[in-house]
Amino acid sequence: MENSSVSTNANANANAHSDSVSLSSKTKVRVIVRVRPFLPNDTPQQQTPCVSLLHQLSSDSAQEVAVYIRDQQTRRNECYRLDSFFGEEDNNVSRIFYREVSPLIPGLFQGCNATVFAYGATGSGKTYTMQGSDEQPGLMPLAMSTILSMCQKTGTKAEISYYEVYLDRCYDLLELKAKEIAVWDDKNGQVHLGGLSRVSVNSIPQFHDVYSSGVQRRKVAHTALNDVSSRSHGVLVISVSSPSVDGSGDVLLGKLNLIDLAGNEDNRRTCNEGIRFQESAKINQSLFALSNVIFALNNNKARVPYRDSKLTRILQDSLGGNSRALMVACLNPGEYQQSVHTVSLAARSRNISNFVPSAHKQETPKLKVNMEEKLRAWLESKGKTKSAQKYGSLNSPFMGKNSASVKKPSFLNSSVKAKVAANQGAYNEKERTASLPFRNLFDYEDLQEYWSKTLQEGSLRDDLIPIPGVEKEERKEDADGIAMESSNTDSPVESSDQNKSPAKVVASSPISEKKNTLTSPLRKVLSPINTNINQNRAEEFSFTDQPCHLLFEPSTPKTPSILTCANIRSQNIVTPLDKLNARGSNLKNYLAQEYVDFLNTASREELLELKGIGVKIAEYILELRETSPVKSLSDLAKIGLSSKQINNLFSRAARGIFDRENTTSSCSEAEVN
Numbered sequence: 173m174e175n176s177s178v179s180t181n182a183n184a185n186a187n188a189h190s191d192s193v194s195l196s197s198k199t200k201v202r203v204i205v206r207v208r209p210f211l212p213n214d215t216p217q218q219q220t221p222c223v224s225l226l227h228q229l230s231s232d233s234a235q236e237v238a239v240y241i242r243d244q245q246t247r248r249n250e251c252y253r254l255d256s257f258f259g260e261e262d263n264n265v266s267r268i269f270y271r272e273v274s275p276l277i278p279g280l281f282q283g284c285n286a287t288v289f290a291y292g293a294t295g296s297g298k299t300y301t302m303q304g305s306d307e308q309p310g311l312m313p314l315a316m317s318t319i320l321s322m323c324q325k326t327g328t329k330a331e332i333s334y335y336e337v338y339l340d341r342c343y344d345l346l347e348l349k350a351k352e353i354a355v356w357d358d359k360n361g362q363v364h365l366g367g368l369s370r371v372s373v374n375s376i377p378q379f380h381d382v383y384s385s386g387v388q389r390r391k392v393a394h395t396a397l398n399d400v401s402s403r404s405h406g407v408l409v410i411s412v413s414s415p416s417v418d419g420s421g422d423v424l425l426g427k428l429n430l431i432d433l434a435g436n437e438d439n440r441r442t443c444n445e446g447i448r449f450q451e452s453a454k455i456n457q458s459l460f461a462l463s464n465v466i467f468a469l470n471n472n473k474a475r476v477p478y479r480d481s482k483l484t485r486i487l488q489d490s491l492g493g494n495s496r497a498l499m500v501a502c503l504n505p506g507e508y509q510q511s512v513h514t515v516s517l518a519a520r521s522r523n524i525s526n527f528v529p530s531a532h533k534q535e536t537p538k539l540k541v542n543m544e545e546k547l548r549a550w551l552e553s554k555g556k557t558k559s560a561q562k563y564g565s566l567n568s569p570f571m572g573k574n575s576a577s578v579k580k581p582s583f584l585n586s587s588v589k590a591k592v593a594a595n596q597g598a599y600n601e602k603e604r605t606a607s608l609p610f611r612n613l614f615d616y617e618d619l620q621e622y623w624s625k626t627l628q629e630g631s632l633r634d635d636l637i638p639i640p641g642v643e644k645e646e647r648k649e650d651a652d653g654i655a656m657e658s659s660n661t662d663s664p665v666e667s668s669d670q671n672k673s674p675a676k677v678v679a680s681s682p683i684s685e686k687k688n689t690l691t692s693p694l695r696k697v698l699s700p701i702n703t704n705i706n707q708n709r710a711e712e713f714s715f716t717d718q719p720c721h722l723l724f725e726p727s728t729p730k731t732p733s734i735l736t737c738a739n740i741r742s743q744n745i746v747t748p749l750d751k752l753n754a755r756g757s758n759l760k761n762y763l764a765q766e767y768v769d770f771l772n773t774a775s776r777e778e779l780l781e782l783k784g785i786g787v788k789i790a791e792y793i794l795e796l797r798e799t800s801p802v803k804s805l806s807d808l809a810k811i812g813l814s815s816k817q818i819n820n821l822f823s824r825a826a827r828g829i830f831d832r833e834n835t836t837s838s839c840s841e842a843e844v845n
């Protein structure tokens with residue numbers, strides 16, 4: 173065993189050490205999906221696959237796939253473009269190897285480094301893909317075997333190193349060392365791992381011996397959520413070198429990094445304190461940093477943020493420049509949420525986000541918004557503040573803006589929207605529609621009348637039916653935006669139409685039924701904003717024909733209910749305290765959504781003005797939302813924040829608003845006195 177500082181090959185590293193590199197198309201990182209099969213110990217509920225290949229797409233320059241992820245329960249679906257797809261029926265690692273990894277190997281002998289990552293949630297098959305099993309060799313042994321055979325042919329030599337990055341520290345796995353491996357940059361900007369062992373390998377049995385001892389060390393070092401979950405990133409480096417011409421030693425030609433990344437984690441599942449919390453926060457942060465690096469490389473960004481994590485810093489000579497890389501997003505076919513999380517991050521890295529973007533995403537206005545002012549305006553309009561009278565005569569705090577800025581319901585596609593716009597134009601003699609920058613706000617009566625009219629005219633019908641291929645799925649999703657709302661299983665008005673698309677419902681029902689069909693989505697819209705946070709409570713609100721003001725956004729219901737007398741009664745809210753609590757809860761949900769909207773639209777400076785957001789978090793938020801807007805507070809976990817940290821962040825912002833509110837109130841009181 174040789175203990176040496178692993179320095180990088182000059183050629184591959186020529187332009188990789190700087191954060192500012194000029195990148196060619198060679199640097200693109202391929203992002204592929206691998207779905208593991210169902211396993212006997214997966215729970216029966218998990219046995220319905222949520223991931224499938226939708227399309228094989230090819231253009232002049234590249235082949236790509238559309239991957240479709242669907243939640244069987246809620247019928248939510250998402251679609252992403254990636255480079256390749258290996259489904260559960262295609263459970264053969266060697267196919268991935270021959271198609272995706274073996275093309276990287278000849279480059280190692282010509283001075284180009286390469287990196288292969290397995291990325292995914294715990295239990296999604298990362299280790300299985302990289303390491304393999306007794307029956308099936310994984311990418312690591314397959315790569316080793318191919319490299320060994322090329323070494324024999326070329327008279328070159330292969331060595332391996334194996335280390336892990338745990339809590340942003342690097343540890344040697346081939347030799348027990350008292351200290352972590354020091355990572356340092358030399359004066360040329362090349363990164364060195366001081367004292368990392370390198371072991372010469374001549375055969376596969378020898379490789380197995382050396383590698384297994386490292387695996388054992390990694391296992392023993394960290395226990396986990398369960399016995400087998402990896403809490404560190406395991407990096408196997410296979411280096412190829414050739415004897416120097418002058419016989420003074422070996423010259424490194426190239427190296428292949430094969431990385432079994434730690435599973436991305438939902439902090440809510442892990443302990444929120446102590447070492448577990450630190451571990452999962454570091455894991456998520458470093459995965460996010462990695463995704464940012466890949467994103468920057470794939471998008472030829474001038475700055476590649478290698479230095480944001482230890483792993484990316486170490487890998488900077490093997491990501492970018494002449495190097496080639498592959499990210500294998502591993503999925504458990506029974507885990508919808510996890511799959512969406514993994515694939516969205518993978519697709520984000522590749523810079524092709526949801527290729528069926530929701531209308532909400534498309535239309536989220538890029539406005540700079542003063543969140544506090546908006547919130548205060550809303551509070552005032554709800555009579556929560558002294559200046560409420562100012563708005564007393566208005567239907568909403570946002571009334572009075574011009575109708576041109578009214579957002580159309582987000583479940584409509586453009587042609588439908590065109591018709592809606594036309595219909596609305598005819599209908600809008602009274603110009604009563606309110607508008608606001610972020611969501612659709614309609615008076616309920618207007619809405620009912622508008623929809624009755626629209627449906628009566630059948631103007632939506634033609635648009636809602638014939639959509640081929642992907643568009644069909646898109647429409648299905650859109651339709652689900654309505655159908656889902658009407659399929660409330662607890663609902664007393666649930667009808668056999670619940671699974672029909674709105675178009676079918678429209679086709680078969682008289683106007684009164686159509687109105688009923690509409691009331692179901694509205695009932696759901698009356699639910700608290702964040703369905704994730706408060707799914708159960710969503711069903712508690714009942715719909716009445718009593719006029720009320722709605723915050724209407726059908727495909728992503730997220731606005732709070734405004735409690736009317738009727739729905740207060742229907743919730744068995746009897747005491748003033750119940751009422752206060754219910755309103756408080758709604759207000760909190762509303763604030764949370766406003767906060768999320770703010771995160772999606774604020775400038776860097778505005779983000780920095782919010783309590784709890786520092787430079788790093790602001791940058792992360794900006795990076796995150798570039799291709800995948802924050803949908804709920806829990807999305808902040810993607811940038812490595814724990815749920816506790818997210819809560820703190822939000823609470824501090826909310827407190828800031830009320831503090832200012834208090835200050836303003838006491839000032840005006842003082843003035844009055």
Ligand SMILES: Nc1ncnc2c1ncn2[C@@H]1O[C@H](COP(=O)(O)OP(=O)(O)OP(=O)(O)O)[C@@H](O)[C@H]1O
Nearest residue numbers: 208209293294295296297298299300400401402435
């Ligand atoms: N393609 C597959 N075929 C058969 N079994 C598989 C496959 N992929 C994974 N498994 C099995 O699923 C279980 C979890 O897989 P694995 O340990 O590779 O997950 P992981 O993503 O590495 O998880 P962690 O992040 O917790 O380390 C293991 O028992 C493994 O044998």
